[in-house]
Amino acid sequence: MNYRIPPYLQPGDKVAIVCTARKFSVEEAQPAIALLESWGLQVVLGQTIGLDNFQLGGTDAARAADLNQQLRDPEIKAIWCARGGYGTVRIIDAIDFSPLEQQPKWLIGFSDVTTLHSHMHNLGLATIHGIMAFSVPSAMEESKTSLYHALFGQPLSYSIEAVNGNRKGSASGVLVGGNLSILYSLLGSESSMDTKGKILFLEDLDEYLYHVDRMMHNLKRNGMLKDLAGLLIGGMTDMHDNSIPFGYNAQEIILDAVKEYNYPVAFCFPAGHGASNWALKLGTIVELEVTDNQVNVAFS
The missing domain is CATH 3.40.50.10740 (Murein tetrapeptidase LD-carboxypeptidase, N-terminal domain)
Incomplete structure (x- = not known):
């Protein structure tokens, strides 16, 4: 399209x-x-x-x-x-x-x-x-x-420091996504998107860790994680745990959900509900590069 x-x-x-x-x-x-x-x-x-x-x-x-x-x-x-x-x-x-x-x-x-x-x-x-x-x-x-x-159509590109847990690689594709809970809630409706060949951005706020796990596995079962070009994770802000710990943090939950797929993954991009919320042009082509030291996101 x-x-x-x-x-x-x-x-x-x-x-x-x-x-x-x-x-x-x-x-x-x-x-x-x-x-x-x-x-x-x-x-x-x-x-x-x-x-x-x-x-x-x-x-x-x-x-x-x-x-x-x-x-x-x-x-x-x-x-x-x-x-x-x-x-x-x-x-x-x-x-x-x-x-x-x-x-x-x-x-x-x-x-x-x-x-x-x-x-x-x-x-x-x-x-x-x-x-x-x-x-x-x-x-x-x-x-x-x-x-x-x-x-205003001015050049838009970002570079951030790499964090532990990133998966190295380069990808080019249409950027899609947004709030994980909302994307999860849209599954099965005509508003649920096809992510094949695209770079998926996810962020969320104020969720229990087991619910993040539930949502990621439901995205996976619906085919939304299988054929991505890349995965960009923004703020996973103010996550909660139960009195008996779930055992994994949000980053570990996400990595486990995509462990069998081979595409770059970058965490801690400053977009979402955190202190920084950098603008992303969804539906446009971006170049994603994840190296040992940094993450680069450049819009065409």
Whole structure:
């Protein structure tokens, strides 16, 4: 499949901020608005910003209608999800992605937004895994700068120090993935992606180690780990164990799940729920190189 890359942003372009999951107030949006305006962009707050439906940013109908409106609006060049949590899967089947056939536009977010990344990948659309509007006050400068580079089509490549447990090698392929728990929850649905020949990125937060093991084995049983070109692991943040230890940490669980396959594996990439969340252009080709000393990720 040929993946369509939306036009990169230009100063003056309009970016919409919407809630697909948890609620987000107008006051909370101010740092994100200031950031986008500092980049020369115009900000459009979706109708869900400020809505309060218990945890969610409005009812399912309201959140679906807001996202659909931004997808239809030809003046909107990118859609920035306000925050994650939970709720995107409740509206995914009510979203009309057909306007993107004529006018692809960037969709930005992480965590629960993996539902959209995965579904849009199946439609042949590139998206950006990166900080959300909610993240801006606490986001490190590199995370914000990397999002700017991704959105404006500037060169994007990363080098990090190697860690113990990496598996050396080089790979080239389309980058896919996101939050492990979300990808696991999508298995068997039309939003679950084909990973064959691709570089899979995974990250997660606040999970019990036995559940990480369960999820990795279910990805494996569904064929998502067998024919990868490479595996890139971001933050496995704030993992938990039971009073009787599971016996393996997250890295060991992942290595055990892929031990019979032969492709490079890199851990501790600064993307996900940790302090750093560097932007990744999903649905685009990346070169992954894992050596004794470093890991290089370069986008075409």
